[in-house]
Amino acid sequence: MNTSEFIAASSNKSIEKTSFTWQTPSNIALVKYWGKSNPQIPKNASISFTLNNCHTITTIEFEQKEKTEEVEFDLFFEGKQKDAFKPKIAAFFTRIKEYCPYIFEYKMTINSENSFPHSSGIASSASGLSAIAMCLMSLESELNTSLSKEYINKKASFLARLGSGSASRSIEGPLVVWGNHPEIEGSSDLFGVQFPYKVHSVFENYQDAILLVDKGEKQVSSTVGHNLMHNHPYAENRFLQANDNLSKISEILKNGDVKSFINLVESEALTLHAMMLTSNPYFILMKPNTLEIINSIWEYRNENNSNICFTLDAGANVHVLYPEAEKDAVNNFIENKLSKYCQKNQYICDTVGFGAKQL
Numbered sequence: 001m002n003t004s005e006f007i008a009a010s011s012n013k014s015i016e017k018t019s020f021t022w023q024t025p026s027n028i029a030l031v032k033y034w035g036k037s038n039p040q041i042p043k044n045a046s047i048s049f050t051l052n053n054c055h056t057i058t059t060i061e062f063e064q065k066e067k068t069e070e071v072e073f074d075l076f077f078e079g080k081q082k083d084a085f086k087p088k089i090a091a092f093f094t095r096i097k098e099y100c101p102y103i104f105e106y107k108m109t110i111n112s113e114n115s116f117p118h119s120s121g122i123a124s125s126a127s128g129l130s131a132i133a134m135c136l137m138s139l140e141s142e143l144n145t146s147l148s149k150e151y152i153n154k155k156a157s158f159l160a161r162l163g164s165g166s167a168s169r170s171i172e173g174p175l176v177v178w179g180n181h182p183e184i185e186g187s188s189d190l191f192g193v194q195f196p197y198k199v200h201s202v203f204e205n206y207q208d209a210i211l212l213v214d215k216g217e218k219q220v221s222s223t224v225g226h227n228l229m230h231n232h233p234y235a236e237n238r239f240l241q242a243n244d245n246l247s248k249i250s251e252i253l254k255n256g257d258v259k260s261f262i263n264l265v266e267s268e269a270l271t272l273h274a275m276m277l278t279s280n281p282y283f284i285l286m287k288p289n290t291l292e293i294i295n296s297i298w299e300y301r302n303e304n305n306s307n308i309c310f311t312l313d314a315g316a317n318v319h320v321l322y323p324e325a326e327k328d329a330v331n332n333f334i335e336n337k338l339s340k341y342c343q344k345n346q347y348i349c350d351t352v353g354f355g356a357k358q359l
Ligand code: PMV
Pocket: 028, 029, 031, 032, 033, 034, 046, 123, 125, 164, 165, 166, 167, 222, 223, 226, 272, 313, 314
């Protein structure tokens, strides 16, 4: 695989001190990525809606220092020094150092905050790592002013992927594909690309209400979960199915067939969790209230001929997806019938978004 285009050219420019702030979104996969090989190469292609309100805001201050063998950084989360998050970020810097050798020449102070609770099943690693990647690319483009916006986004996605696979889908919007797929032009295992075809208007302003069933730390991290797909009895079929689902959803997104969208998206969510149930060791991330919500959604859909559906990430929370035209009715249903299944009745109303923003 040719990654040489992502190695930063050396620069003669000297910048003593600078800082950049980026707001980058979370995303919700419609066809899921679960299973990978080294270095963060997905076993199947995936596609997600980029979100709008669930985001991370990160500022990195760069201060020139003597070049050493070590990457030096301090990490603050919501204003407080957060050494617990440091190993993950240090591992990320180790993975990207050959592509961003300039990180050895700066002391970095990273300040980050989320618009949602971290480790809640909302992809905080996706928005967190894409924000760091965008800040690094801002420095890189000051050191080398000839970089195009297209290259900056592509390399940011490439870098973010090395921190967390799904983070590669958090640079752009509204629909991003990550993973090489014969029917998606330009798709790659190395970075995410915007879904390259015209999307039917029904999917343009899709709504995602995230029901916070369990805001606690996940019992099984996604790293462990991905690894359990090695030697998993159903893995190979799952990877084929996911790629096939990506072909199908690509057509659905173009033709606006919402009923087929519902069927595919719910099946993907339940299949993801079926992979967890059938791993060895097996595990369950859904909670009783996850199932209560799913059953209530099915009941509501049948009774009201609604286009509401759900999807799940690697956690207990439920993403409720629905067309904008049904917003008032579904929001009432969530408030009156579903919020009681959420911790402290909390849920987040979000919509499809357009990607990273520099602040
Ligand atoms: O990016 P990771 O390694 O945290 O994996 C995330 C996997 C899922 O969120 C469950 C699915 C996906 O495609 O986002």
